[in-house]
Amino acid sequence: MKGVPTVLVTVSPEVSAQMRPPRALYPKGFKIGNSLGRPGIRDLQKKVLRDALGLLSQNTRPGEFVTIEYPEYGEQYEPPHVKKL
């Protein structure tokens, strides 16, 4: 296996960071269960997916997250944090 390029869309960046994904998009303020946005808002879903796919060919640093704000999402949510033991 030579590997397959991946890009993660996560609404829990702190939690996802523990798995060190090679490329990741955090749509800022999206709640859990809304990785691509809100239901029925296809333009927003498409924008998020295009941004995620765009990271495949951008010069991103492996393991780092790209945060993008989407004002059209509306109400913002705080992402979950990793509990420190």
Add this chain to the structure above:
Amino acid sequence: MTISRKCVPFTPFERELSQSTIAIVSAGGVHLRTQEPFNIADELGDLTYREIPPDVDSDQLMVTHHHYDHADADEDINVVFPIDVLRDLESEGVIGGIAKKNIGYMGYTMQLKAMYEGTAREIANEIDRGSRADAVVLTGG
């Protein structure tokens, strides 16, 4: 295949996106209504996964997952499994196509080692050998 626990396993993407086939792999508990639901009764989680074809009618997809609120996904599966959105991007020429296999699994598990060393590798092999995907979009709940 071994997975490094020290390095970020980065695979370069060296194709044109418009010529590339994209697969979705989602931890959001997505599966076909005709497929066996994930076992949410097992407190350790369900380590199995479901293959989802590229031509699936999104109305035939559902979520079985009890560790996030999937009411929005029940209304529009694209919020966690953007299959219709990929179709839009394909018709607009942004991507080349949708992979032969897409994958749904339930991201919650207490069996991390089995997920990491078993399920994750099986899914990677499905994508690598059977899907003809040039790249993968990963989503959670």
